[in-house]
Amino acid sequence: MTEEATAIRDRLVRWTEAVASGDRQGILTGHADDLLMFDFPDTVRGLEAYDRTWAFFDDSRRGPVTFAPRDIQVMAGDDVGFATCEIHCDGTTAGSFDLRLTVCLKKREGDWVVIHEHHSVPTTDERLIGPDAQR
Amino acid sequence: MTEEATAIRDRLVRWTEAVASGDRQGILTGHADDLLMFDFPDTVRGLEAYDRTWAFFDDSRRGPVTFAPRDIQVMAGDDVGFATCEIHCDGTTAGSFDLRLTVCLKKREGDWVVIHEHHSVPTTDERLIGPDAQR
Numbered sequence: 682m683t684e685e686a687t688a689i690r691d692r693l694v695r696w697t698e699a700v701a702s703g704d705r706q707g708i709l710t711g712h713a714d715d716l717l718m719f720d721f722p723d724t725v726r727g728l729e730a731y732d733r734t735w736a737f738f739d740d741s742r743r744g745p746v747t748f749a750p751r752d753i754q755v756m757a758g759d760d761v762g763f764a765t766c767e768i769h770c771d772g773t774t775a776g777s778f779d780l781r782l783t784v785c786l787k788k789r790e791g792d793w794v795v796i797h798e799h800h801s802v803p804t805t806d807e808r809l810i811g812p813d814a815q816r
Numbered sequence: 817m818t819e820e821a822t823a824i825r826d827r828l829v830r831w832t833e834a835v836a837s838g839d840r841q842g843i844l845t846g847h848a849d850d851l852l853m854f855d856f857p858d859t860v861r862g863l864e865a866y867d868r869t870w871a872f873f874d875d876s877r878r879g880p881v882t883f884a885p886r887d888i889q890v891m892a893g894d895d896v897g898f899a900t901c902e903i904h905c906d907g908t909t910a911g912s913f914d915l916r917l918t919v920c921l922k923k924r925e926g927d928w929v930v931i932h933e934h935h936s937v938p939t940t941d942e943r944l945i946g947p948d949a950q951r
Contacts, residue, residue, distance in 0.1 A: 717889065719900070754932075756931065757896065758895050758896030758897075761897055765920075765932055776943065783918050785891065785898045797891075801916075805941070809856045809910055
C-alpha cells in the first residue's frame with residue numbers, strides 16, 4: 682500500500698473510531714465544508730447538514746456502539762483518492778445492521794479531505810431486488 | 817472542467833445512455849474485471865456478476881426506459897477520479913424511482929476504467945431515518 686493510500690486508510694479507520702466513541706469533532710475532522718453525502722434516506726450537502734445527521738445518530742445510542750469496518754479497499758492518486766468498506770453497526774436504537782460506505786477524497790493544502798461520502802443499506806424494496814440477491 | 821474530468825463525465829453519460837437503450841456491451845465498456853459494486857440489495861464483485869445484474873434489469877423493461885442523470889459532479893486527478901450523480905429511472909417493472917450513484921475510476925494504460933460503483937436508493941427503514949429526512 683502506498684504512503685498516500687495508507688494515509689487515507691488511517692483517516693477512514695480513525696473516523697470509524699470517532700463514530701463508535703461519539704467523538705463528534707473527530708467525525709467532522711478532515712471533511713470539506715462543501716461535502717456531498719448520499720445518506721440512507723436523503724442527500725446531504727455541506728458540513729453543517731452532515732453534522733446534524735450525526736446528532737441523530739448520537740441521540741440513537743443505547744450504550745457502547747460498535748462501528749467496525751471490514752474489507753477496506755483504498756485507491757490513491759497524487760491528489761484524488763477513494764476508499765470502500767462495509768461497516769457493522771450495533772448499539773443504537775436501529776439494532777444490528779450493516780452498511781456499505783464509499784468515501785472520496787481530494788488533497789487540499791497537503792492534507793486529504795473528504796468531499797463525498799456514500800452510505801447505504803441494502804434495499805428491501807421487492808421491486809428492485811433481482812434473482813441473484815442473497816436473501 | 818479539466819480534460820480528464822470531461823473524459824470521466826462523458827464516460828458516465830455514455831454509460832447511462834447504454835443503460836437506457838439496452839446496449840449491454842456499452843454498459844460493460846470501460847469496467848474493470850475486478851470491479852466492486854455496492855448494488856441495491858447486494859455487494860457484487862467482478863465483471864461477470866456485474867453483467868448478471870444488468871440481465872435482471874433488461875428483463876424488467878416494459879418499453880422505452882428512462883435513465884437520466886442529473887447533478888453530475890466529477891473530480892479527476894492524474895490517474896484516479898470519481899463522479900457522483902442522481903439518476904431518474906422509469907420504464908421498468910420497478911416503476912419510477914430515483915437512485916444515487918458514485919463511480920470511482922482508475923486510469924489503466926491511458927484509459928479511465930471503472931473499478932467501483934455504488935448504487936443506492938433512499939431506505940424506507942424507519943429505524944434508520946432521522947428527523948431531517950425529507951419524506
